[in-house]
Each structure stands twice: as C-alpha cells, then as structure tokens.
Amino acid sequence: MALSAQLTMPRLSQDMESGTIVEWLKKEGDRVERGEAIVVVETDKANVDVEAPESGILLRIVAAVGTDAPIGAPLAVIGAAGEALEAATTGAANASQATPPAAFQPAASADATSQLRTRQPERHPASPAAKRVARELGVDLAHVAGTGAGGLISEADVRAYAEQGAALPQGSDDVKTVALDGMRRRIADRMALSRRTAADVTTVIDVAMDAVARVRVATGLSYTTYVAWAVAQSLPEFPDLNATFVDDQIRQYRTVNLGVAVALDAGLVVPVVRDAQRMTPQAIEEEVGRLAVLARDGKIQPADLSGASFTLTNSGSFGSLLFTPIINVPEVAILGMGRVADVPVLRDGQIVPGKVMYLCLSYDHRVVDGGTAVKFLAAVKRRLQDVETETSR
Numbered sequence: 001m002a003l004s005a006q007l008t009m010p011r012l013s014q015d016m017e018s019g020t021i022v023e024w025l026k027k028e029g030d031r032v033e034r035g036e037a038i039v040v041v042e043t044d045k046a047n048v049d050v051e052a053p054e055s056g057i058l059l060r061i062v063a064a065v066g067t068d069a070p071i072g073a074p075l076a077v078i079g080a081a082g083e084a085l086e087a088a089t090t091g092a093a094n095a096s097q098a099t100p101p102a103a104f105q106p107a108a109s110a111d112a113t114s115q116l117r118t119r120q121p122e123r124h125p126a127s128p129a130a131k132r133v134a135r136e137l138g139v140d141l142a143h144v145a146g147t148g149a150g151g152l153i154s155e156a157d158v159r160a161y162a163e164q165g166a167a168l169p170q171g172s173d174d175v176k177t178v179a180l181d182g183m184r185r186r187i188a189d190r191m192a193l194s195r196r197t198a199a200d201v202t203t204v205i206d207v208a209m210d211a212v213a214r215v216r217v218a219t220g221l222s223y224t225t226y227v228a229w230a231v232a233q234s235l236p237e238f239p240d241l242n243a244t245f246v247d248d249q250i251r252q253y254r255t256v257n258l259g260v261a262v263a264l265d266a267g268l269v270v271p272v273v274r275d276a277q278r279m280t281p282q283a284i285e286e287e288v289g290r291l292a293v294l295a296r297d298g299k300i301q302p303a304d305l306s307g308a309s310f311t312l313t314n315s316g317s318f319g320s321l322l323f324t325p326i327i328n329v330p331e332v333a334i335l336g337m338g339r340v341a342d343v344p345v346l347r348d349g350q351i352v353p354g355k356v357m358y359l360c361l362s363y364d365h366r367v368v369d370g371g372t373a374v375k376f377l378a379a380v381k382r383r384l385q386d387v388e389t390e391t392s393r
Helices: 085-096 110-117 128-137 155-164 182-197 210-219 223-237 281-296 370-385
Strands: 005-008 018-024 037-042 047-051 056-061 068-070 074-079 200-208 243-246 249-252 258-260 262-264 267-269 310-314 333-337 341-347 350-364
Touching: 037 074, 068 128, 128 155, 155 182, 182 267, 200 370, 210 223, 210 350, 210 370, 223 258, 223 281, 223 310, 223 333, 223 370, 262 281, 350 370
Parallel strands: 258 310, 310 333
Antiparallel strands: 005 074, 018 037, 018 068, 037 047, 056 074, 200 350, 243 249, 262 267, 333 350, 341 350
16 A cells, blocks of 8 residues: 555544444454454444454554544554554554544553553543543542553543542442443433433323233234334324424424334443334334344444434333433433333223323423423324224224
C-alpha cells in the first residue's frame, strides 16, 4: 500500500459519543484485509465488529483494550510490510489530516501502568465521558488514576474513584464492589439522562385479556406480540406519542418504528421493528424473535437498535403486576406491560374468573397531554379486548 492508513473510532449510532475497545481480533504484525473485522467496540447500544479500512500489516495498536475513545480518535495504524513504524504513524496521521491526541499512545508497560495507579496530584488526559461524569459527581480529575492508554482517564476510572469515598475499610467481608461498566454503565447513563430531562408521568389502565388468551390457543403467539400489534395499530392515530423530542423540536413520525425491550444477562437492549403498523401479529413475532436471537448472540448491529419512535417493555414476564417504565429518550413515551393475572371480575352482575393485565404508559408531559395519553391507552385496550374481530379485517 502506498500510504499507511489510520483506523479511527467510527460513529456507529446516531447518538454515539465514544466507544470502548472490548477486544482486538488481530495483534500487531498480523496481516489484515480491507473489510476484515479487526476490533470489537462497545457502543451505547451493542458490541460491534469494526473492519480494517485498508489491507496491510497491523503495525500499531494505539488504543488498548478498555480504552474509552471518542469518535475520530485513532485506534490503530495499518501499513505495508517492513514499513518503519515511525514513518507509518506519521503517514497515517497525515492521511487523516489530524494528529492523534496525546491520550491515545501505545499501551504502557506493566511497570508504567502500576506507576499510573499511584496517582500524584497532576493532570492527565480524560475522555469526554469521563469529564462529563466528573462534573456530575463533583470529582477532581487531578486525583483520579487513569488506567487507559497513555494514562487516559475513562468514565469507569472516575466512577471507581467516586465509589472509594463511600467504601468500607479494606479487608471488610461485608461488601462486594462491582464496577459499573460496559452495558450496565451505558444503561445507567441513559436512564439518568431520561430522569434529568423528561417531565415524565405514568398513567395505568387495566385490560381484559380473555379474548387474547382465546386467540393465542390457535396462533401460539405471545401476549407481548398482541400488545405490540395493538400499539402499532393505535399510534398513527396519536402522532404526539409516536415522536421524539430533540433540540426543542418535536419530531412526529408517519411510520411506527417500535422498540421492543429484550432482556440480556448484562441488561436490556431495544431492537427496533420497523413499519410495525403494516405488520400482522405473526410478522411482528417473527421479527422480534429474529432480533432477539441476534441480541442474545451478540451479533445485533447498531442499525437494529436505532431509530425507534416508541418503546414497549414487558416486566410482567418476570411476574410484576405494574411498574413505572422510564422513557427511552429522545422518545416521548414508553408502554410497560404487567403480568396477565387470573382474577375475579364482575360481569353482568356476576363475579366470574377473568384474565387482566395492567398497561403502564410513561410519557413526557412537555410533549404529551394527559388526555392524549388516556385516549391512546383506550385505543390499545379496545383492540386487545376485540382482537378476534380486529385481526380478521
């Protein structure tokens, strides 16, 4: 290759600010081909394989595993076989028309890393996420030991330092410290952002699920599928709810891109079912199932997790009766499903057994009025209670 190429942190989702290096699939000196996956990056949504921009030799890994790198930061240098490392680094920097920040230098040796952990009161480079969390927690970065490449202070370093202030004495058997990192950390950040920004309100409605239970005997589809279908059919009637709130602008969508929360061991991800308003219950179940398998196998892509206009989440599958779901900003609403419970109900003056579920709608009151929220819930309820007629049309 005529000129060395620099692999930089790509933008892998619309709201991504930085990514964390999870694993290098190649080591320095290995041959790589253009388009070949060489590094796994964790974004705010998923783990993603990043491909080599050119074919050649992986001359230098700039960002070590665990590094939290902002978009555009150098990750590695790819050059020709036998090319001098100094020349390769210079050429790659010139090719990208940017000089790599001092924070992203080759990984320090074990001795150097040990010295970095013994923090002296001096400044070291910090990632954008680390600076933001430091401001939120009131942490002075001068006292935080950076464990990233070149002493880079990551968000995890800041949180670990903040937790030390409230930790029990060394040697205590009464506490287990678990780092808030990876997917758990990103979920925490997004949920905190939702609480800080949205004027959230939750409204609850009860739904008789007897008709859905009868239909399920024939179709074998899940309760979640029928609620997702009813939501997708109802949202076009209520554009205030099928919307996002970004930069003081309300963006209403003509199509329903329905996010359906899927539980993983590390937390929740929300794959997106696109154009859900056009789909039958069977088609919705098949698409949710396909996306759920990808998510659980770690193969889901950021594009599958981006662009939702409304989210559905089901804690009833774990036994909860009702709850207050947190809005997945910048969306303006989320619907939570409680469990379908066998309860006594009053019908025609008689107490009879019935199946009842609570639907819990959390919405941003800056955008959605209470009357709109209740009418939407009523529309979803009507479709579920008359599902036999509605799905036969």
